[in-house]
Amino acid sequence: MKPPADEFQLMDAAAELAGRSLGDLAQRAGITVPGDLKHAKGWVGELLESALGATAGSRPVPDFENLGIELKTIPLNPRHQPQESTFVCTAPLINTAGLQWENSTVKAKLNRVLWVPVEATHDVPVAQRRVGRAILWSPSPAERKILRDDWEEHIERITLGYLDELDARLGTYLQIRPKALNSRQRTNARNHIGEPVSAVPRGFYLRTCFTRRVLSSFSNPSRNIAAVAAQRPTK
DNA sequence: TACTGATCATTC
DNA sequence: GAATGATCAGTA
Numbered sequence A: 001m002k003p004p005a006d007e008f009q010l011m012d013a014a015a016e017l018a019g020r021s022l023g024d025l026a027q028r029a030g031i032t033v034p035g036d037l038k039h040a041k042g043w044v045g046e047l048l049e050s051a052l053g054a055t056a057g058s059r060p061v062p063d064f065e066n067l068g069i070e071l072k073t074i075p076l077n078p079r080h081q082p083q084e085s086t087f088v089c090t091a092p093l094i095n096t097a098g099l100q101w102e103n104s105t106v107k108a109k110l111n112r113v114l115w116v117p118v119e120a121t122h123d124v125p126v127a128q129r130r131v132g133r134a135i136l137w138s139p140s141p142a143e144r145k146i147l148r149d150d151w152e153e154h155i156e157r158i159t160l161g162y163l164d165e166l167d168a169r170l171g172t173y174l175q176i177r178p179k180a181l182n183s184r185q186r187t188n189a190r191n192h193i194g195e196p197v198s199a200v201p202r203g204f205y206l207r208t209c210f211t212r213r214v215l216s217s218f219s220n221p222s223r224n225i226a227a228v229a230a231q232r233p234t235k
Numbered sequence B: 001t002a003c004t005g006a007t008c009a010t011t012c
Numbered sequence C: 001g002a003a004t005g006a007t008c009a010g011t012a
Helices: A007-017 A022-029 A043-052 A105-110 A141-159 A208-219 A221-231
Strands: A070-076 A086-090 A113-119 A135-137 A174-178 A187-190 A196-199 A202-206
Touching: A007 A043, A007 A113, A007 A135, A022 A043, A043 A070, A043 A113, A086 A105, A105 A141, A113 A208, A135 A208, A141 A174
Parallel strands: A070 A113
Antiparallel strands: A086 A202, A113 A135, A174 A202, A187 A196
16 A cells, blocks of 8 residues: 555545454465464554555654554443553653653644554454444544653653663553563663663553543544533633 | 453464 | 563562
């Protein structure tokens, strides 16, 4: 699939995928469907990237670089709600002093996201799972503020060298969790007195409750309108 | 059953 | 080695 030239081409391509099965998409792309995702955890995401012409590869930039749009597949449980957290990007553990939210990778990636829901019921064979309607989303001012506050709290802990305190329970919407080959992997970091130390690599993740909010606001128009209205300054 | 910490595959 | 794509699986 060629990279979309603009947002409309991307949305057309995404709309064309709605209702199709992963087996269908894989066949078109000439890709074999894995029996399960245990040893192919990124397979669905990569299939959708291929189907929509994403270009970023493994660089820390949005998938559709020219459009500034990030592609995220979102696994749905049997009730068709998001069932997993969403990886955003690697968390920096060194040289974090002076980092600003405005220049952060998190902000760049979440500024505009194409969410593509995909059925993820374990009982259903991977090939039979269907793609849902894609949503082109940007954070509301209220969401932006919370994401920024979360990010700044995490970065401050890292900058102060309190890595031991980094914990998935911190952060309202944005959390930090291990992002590694295994628990033995290490990367460079600094402790609270500025000495070089080794630490498990971390990543930023969006909590499941956050993606549930995002999707439900789109599937329930009145709720979405209410959310927008609530942000309008009263006068 | 929801959530956190652990893990798997691939690319550059 | 570090970035991407995530889901798995044990436990609270």
